[in-house]
Amino acid sequence: METNAKIDALQLMLTDLRTRNEPIRHKAAFRGCQPEFQALVTRLIQGLEDELNKEKLLQREKLIKQN
Numbered sequence: 001m002e003t004n005a006k007i008d009a010l011q012l013m014l015t016d017l018r019t020r021n022e023p024i025r026h027k028a029a030f031r032g033c034q035p036e037f038q039a040l041v042t043r044l045i046q047g048l049e050d051e052l053n054k055e056k057l058l059q060r061e062k063l064i065k066q067n
Helices: 005-018 022-031 034-066
Strands: none
Touching: 005 034, 022 034
């Protein structure tokens, strides 16, 4: 199977964002910006998921054209 570095990078970043990073969350809570922090994480995840889906679609189209 052909790999795609962009897809791999997007999947790794999404995994990282979805992992609870307690030290960062504690800092956000201490600074009083936990809701804003979580909203930003949610927006980043959505944007990366959209980009990942587009990249997967492009990859599929490329494979179809090769066959």
